[in-house]
Amino acid sequence: MLTKRTKYAIKTLIYLYENEVDNKPVSAKSISEHENIPFKFLEKILRELRQHRLIKSERGAVGGYRFLKPANTITVADVMRIIDGPIALIPCVSENFYQKCDECIDEETCKLRLLFRDLRDKMLPVLEETIVDLSKK
Amino acid sequence: MLTKRTKYAIKTLIYLYENEVDNKPVSAKSISEHENIPFKFLEKILRELRQHRLIKSERGAVGGYRFLKPANTITVADVMRIIDGPIALIPCVSENFYQKCDECIDEETCKLRLLFRDLRDKMLPVLEETIVDLSKK
DNA sequence: ATTATCCCTACCTATTTGGTAGGGATAATT
DNA sequence: AATTATCCCTACCAAATAGGTAGGGATAAT
Numbered sequence: 001m002l003t004k005r006t007k008y009a010i011k012t013l014i015y016l017y018e019n020e021v022d023n024k025p026v027s028a029k030s031i032s033e034h035e036n037i038p039f040k041f042l043e044k045i046l047r048e049l050r051q052h053r054l055i056k057s058e059r060g061a062v063g064g065y066r067f068l069k070p071a072n073t074i075t076v077a078d079v080m081r082i083i084d085g086p087i088a089l090i091p092c093v094s095e096n097f098y099q100k101c102d103e104c105i106d107e108e109t110c111k112l113r114l115l116f117r118d119l120r121d122k123m124l125p126v127l128e129e130t131i132v133d134l135s136k137k
Numbered sequence: 138m139l140t141k142r143t144k145y146a147i148k149t150l151i152y153l154y155e156n157e158v159d160n161k162p163v164s165a166k167s168i169s170e171h172e173n174i175p176f177k178f179l180e181k182i183l184r185e186l187r188q189h190r191l192i193k194s195e196r197g198a199v200g201g202y203r204f205l206k207p208a209n210t211i212t213v214a215d216v217m218r219i220i221d222g223p224i225a226l227i228p229c230v231s232e233n234f235y236q237k238c239d240e241c242i243d244e245e246t247c248k249l250r251l252l253f254r255d256l257r258d259k260m261l262p263v264l265e266e267t268i269v270d271l272s273k274k
Numbered sequence: 275a276t277t278a279t280c281c282c283t284a285c286c287t288a289t290t291t292g293g294t295a296g297g298g299a300t301a302a303t304t
Numbered sequence: 305a306a307t308t309a310t311c312c313c314t315a316c317c318a319a320a321t322a323g324g325t326a327g328g329g330a331t332a333a334t
Contacts (some may be wrong), residue, residue: 037240041325059330061278063331065280089138090139105173111271115266118263122263123260127252180311197301198310200302200311278331280329280330281329282327292318295316298312299312304306
């Protein structure tokens with residue numbers, strides 16, 4: 001399952017995209033209220049997104065957040081990897097977070113590995129949809 | 138990510154299938170040793186599989202486990218649902234474990250929902266592979 | 275000076291995960 | 305009848321993760 005943090009993060013980015021008008025940044029308060037996300041929890045998520053350079057912030061009285069990386073280049077998979085970690089369901093078939101399964105005897109002949117590699121290959125194209133695509137759905 | 142329990146469960150069933158010869162049941166000890174699964178932890182998993190009527194057990198000195206439901210009718214998705222729960226990555230698109238996302242404002246227009254329904258639809262056929270298919274990979 | 279925002283650290287509770295411990299029941303074998 | 309190898313059941317446990325909350329400091333517009 002996706003964590004709420006990732007769900008919140010994606011909803012946040014969609015909201016940001018749909019409200020990046022008249023050159024004003026979008027405040028956390030506004031996101032929190034419109035997307036039903038606990039304010040303080042949202043702040044933590046926004047920080048993560050900023051630290052990973054997806055968005056940038058502006059401080060002060062009319063501060064808020066904007067995209068740093070263009071919305072049409074940010075995919076759902078990107079967000080999932082930043083917040084939740086690997087897309088793949090077992091670590092030994094993850095491209096970005098590879099790890100040996102510690103109980104595995106022979107990775108080369110592991111049937112689970114073949115199956116979950118197939119699975120990952122089917123999942124990835126779907127998750128490569130961008131924030132912009134997603135907003136237009 | 139899959140839990141180890143589910144990984145162990147699938148490996149257990151493959152092992153069971155590949156060793157159901159000469160009409161003798163397969164012992165937990167044998168599974169544990171050959172598949173590198175902690176014995177006591179495995180016993181719990183076997184119990185779950187038995188309680189869900191995928192396998193049956195025989196007690197006594199030459200006891201062990203056999204399939205109750207034929208191996209060619211048990212899919213990876215079945216096992217995942219028994220041990221880990223839903224396949225879908227968000228609860229509102231799960232077929233077997235549907236639940237409303239509590240922060241969701243309008244399910245009908247939720248973009249995430251559309252995306253993750255697509256995703257589930259891509260995942261399911263892969264996970265519908267049976268233990269027998271998997272063993273032959 | 276006030277206010278609205280972002281920024282940072284610390285803390286907290288409940289649940290899940292991945293086990294372990296100990297012993298009872300059963301049935302084949304000796 | 306005793307031994308042994310198995311399954312069966314309950315209880316417990318430590319570490320990690322999830323989903324927050326609390327409190328206050330820094331910044332910049334008004």
